[in-house]
Amino acid sequence: MKIAVACDGAQISGHFGHCAHFLFFQAENGQIVGQEDLPSPGHGHGVLPDFVADQGASVIISGGMGAGAVEAFERRAVEVITGASGDPKEAVERFLKGELKSSGVGCSHEGHGHGEGGCHGHGSCGAH
Numbered sequence: 001m002k003i004a005v006a007c008d009g010a011q012i013s014g015h016f017g018h019c020a021h022f023l024f025f026q027a028e029n030g031q032i033v034g035q036e037d038l039p040s041p042g043h044g045h046g047v048l049p050d051f052v053a054d055q056g057a058s059v060i061i062s063g064g065m066g067a068g069a070v071e072a073f074e075r076r077a078v079e080v081i082t083g084a085s086g087d088p089k090e091a092v093e094r095f096l097k098g099e100l101k102s103s104g105v106g107c108s109h110e111g112h113g114h115g116e117g118g119c120h121g122h123g124s125c126g127a128h
Helices: 047-054 067-075 088-096
Strands: 002-008 021-028 033-039 060-061 079-083
Touching: 002 088, 021 088, 033 088, 047 067, 060 088, 067 079
Parallel strands: 002 060, 060 079
Antiparallel strands: 002 021, 021 033
16 A cells, blocks of 8 residues: 655645645555655646556545545545644554544635634635
């Protein structure tokens, strides 16, 4: 199983569409057995979901994610986990143990708030 994590530096990116790079973790029998770091190929419409899926990832972990990206991943049969933050490797380890579940945190850019906790804690995507 390959698990992708959208990252900014050494942390999980708060917004999938603005991430600087992706860490791809290879997992076998519930353990991480490999890791690869690839730069983001850019932020054009639909580019990132296809890039992640084309790398063979079956799971994507991120902070917030827009509905369009979620739908693109669903079309490619990639499981979306949103609401994650902190260390990417720790998040993957928690996912493998069944302890990391998607919060359903999304991002829209119409300026609407996202409720309590909001878009990775900012309340709206206007903080990007």
